[in-house]
Amino acid sequence: QSFKQDDRCTYNARDVAIKKASLMNIPVVIGSATPVIESYNNFKLSDQYFTLKKRAQTSKFPTITLVDMRGLSKKNDEKMVWPFTTSTLKKIEMALEKKEQVLVFINRLGYSNYLQCGACGHQFHCPNCSTNLKYFKKRNELHCQTCEFKVPRPEMCPECMNLNLIPKGFGTERAHELLAQFFPNKKVERFDRDEIKTFTHLDETLNKFHNKEIDILVGTQMLSKGHNFENVNLVVVLGIDSQLNFPDFRSNERVYQTLTQVGGRAGRFGADAEVLILTLAPENKIFSYIKEHSFDGFYHDEISMRKIC
Numbered sequence: 001q002s003f004k005q006d007d008r009c010t011y012n013a014r015d016v017a018i019k020k021a022s023l024m025n026i027p028v029v030i031g032s033a034t035p036v037i038e039s040y041n042n043f044k045l046s047d048q049y050f051t052l053k054k055r056a057q058t059s060k061f062p063t064i065t066l067v068d069m070r071g072l073s074k075k076n077d078e079k080m081v082w083p084f085t086t087s088t089l090k091k092i093e094m095a096l097e098k099k100e101q102v103l104v105f106i107n108r109l110g111y112s113n114y115l116q117c118g119a120c121g122h123q124f125h126c127p128n129c130s131t132n133l134k135y136f137k138k139r140n141e142l143h144c145q146t147c148e149f150k151v152p153r154p155e156m157c158p159e160c161m162n163l164n165l166i167p168k169g170f171g172t173e174r175a176h177e178l179l180a181q182f183f184p185n186k187k188v189e190r191f192d193r194d195e196i197k198t199f200t201h202l203d204e205t206l207n208k209f210h211n212k213e214i215d216i217l218v219g220t221q222m223l224s225k226g227h228n229f230e231n232v233n234l235v236v237v238l239g240i241d242s243q244l245n246f247p248d249f250r251s252n253e254r255v256y257q258t259l260t261q262v263g264g265r266a267g268r269f270g271a272d273a274e275v276l277i278l279t280l281a282p283e284n285k286i287f288s289y290i291k292e293h294s295f296d297g298f299y300h301d302e303i304s305m306r307k308i309c
Contacts, residue, residue, distance in 0.1 A: 001221075001254065033261065034260045034261060034295070037250075037299065037302055037303060040295075041299075044299075055268070059268050059269060059270050060267060060272070061293050062233075062266040062267045062273035063273070064274075064275050065274055066279060066287055067085055067087065067277065067279070068279070068280075069280050070280055082170075083278070084236075084238075091276065092234065092236065096186060100231055101232050102235075103216075103229070103234070103262070103265055103266070104175055104217070104218040104235075104238065105224065105236065106170070106175055106220065107220055107242075109145070109220065110143070110171040110172070110194070111135050111136060111138075111177075112169045112174060113171070114168050115142065115167055116166050116168050117157035117164070117165060117166075118162060118166045120162065126147065129149075131145075131146055133149075133151070136194065137167075137174075137177075153165075172190050172192045172194070176189075176218045179218065183216065187213060187214045187215045189205060189216070190219060191217050191222055205217075206227070212231060221262075223262060224261035224264075225261070230269050237275065237278065240279060244281065249305075249309060252302060256290065262275075285301065286298065289301070
């Protein structure tokens, strides 16, 4: 996805590079821990496809643990920590006690997915796209992620004048706020494009994390892209169900890629590591392939569906 340009002149940088190399007779090396289904299907039977069966040096793959979130909302002790669970926070605490650092991955920006009136149920929609406006607490504004429309957060409901506007859902901003409350003596930072706006700020944040000046880093896909963190042996994944339910035939593929990439940040220097995935659908077959680190198994299951479609 990061190679695709979706606005203005749309193109896929991978495809453009391959075409240019073909015109200039230049060999191309395509490397990925999670190749797209099309590339894998094109190369898997050729003598130009090479696999790496294990991680570098002595590091092992992290243990994948599914945290079943079903029914937890009915328990008082779990309500207080939503969207986390008490067991998840306990594991974060244990990792911090061992002087380790923790990554918390959420593929959503902002404080909440939308605002809703607590009296009449009114939701705030983008006038251009008819989608829900996402709430950003730090900027105190509602923002459309599609067309960039933004407006200050209203003080009251325009339909019934009620002052009780409830934030629904969660994003990196809300998770960051909650973790800062639970671990007041630890340094918690955000790592997303809403917080990191320049390459200088990006480098500063990464350097601080490598120097162990940050204990918990909360972020989006920016966290998963090739970082080599020495002191991270616990990764927590939130909100992955929304990606699984996205109406796109590539949704399973993208979830597999996302979980493999972000999970790969844990245990890179040989220590026992764990990835906690909080989900309401632990029986989904894709999680079995994630737990077994089996791209081949996922591919064969996915390609059969692609051929039918």
